[in-house]
Amino acid sequence: MNPNLVYLAQTETTVGFLSQNAEALARTKNRPKGKPFLISVDSLNTxxxxxxxxxxxxxxxxxxxxxxxxxxxxxxxxxxxxxxxLQFLKKFKWSYSTSSNPSGKGFDEAFAIEKADVIVFTCKGFFEDKPSTIYKLGKRKLRKLR
Known part of the structure; x- marks a missing residue:
């Protein structure tokens, strides 16, 4: 498993691109380099x-x-x-994660397969579910972003 490659895999909620190389993910999605990615981790220790x-x-x-x-x-x-x-993620401990759709658009399987370096298939196949909830944490405050 090469951490510099872009993997197409089913995440908890949607089909996503995963990699430890943020620049490779940004190139794959034609995304501005300064825009941050979500980080998926395999455990609380990580x-x-x-x-x-x-x-x-x-x-x-x-x-x-x-x-x-x-x-x-x-x-x-x-x-x-x-x-x-988690089975996939444990091989890396962590990875940057983003949806596998073109920016601002819905999931397009042809686009995702064309852009990925490695495709990780599961028995469930690829599907989109309800997006994850996002909260911003302060020292005491909690604010829902999505």
Missing amino acids: LRSFTRVPKHHKNRVRRTQKTTFVYPCGLAIRVVKDEEH
């Missing part, structure tokens, strides 16, 4: 290597599913709990 979870929100971060949190440091990180996606 999350700790990126940021500190505010004490007031530790239980929430540990227990929620299909939820992304934007931490005070500015990083958007999701701890993956879906078993199938």
Whole structure:
């Protein structure tokens, strides 16, 4: 498994491009380089290597599913709990993640397959589900972004 390649895989909520190389993901989606990506991690231990979870929100971060949190440091990180996606993610510990659709448009399987370096098929196939919830965490405050 090469961390510089762009993988097309089914995530918890949608079909996504995953890679540890943010520049490769930005090129794949024709996205501005300054725009940040969500980071998917395989465990709370890996999350700790990126940021500190505010004490007031530790239980929430540990227990929620299909939820992304934007931490005070500015990083958007999701701890993956879906078993199938977790099998793939454990090989890398973490990866940048983005939807596999052209910016501002819906999922197009032909576009996604053409742009990916490696395609990861599962028995479920590819599908889009309800998007994840996104919360911004402060030291005490919690604000819903999506």
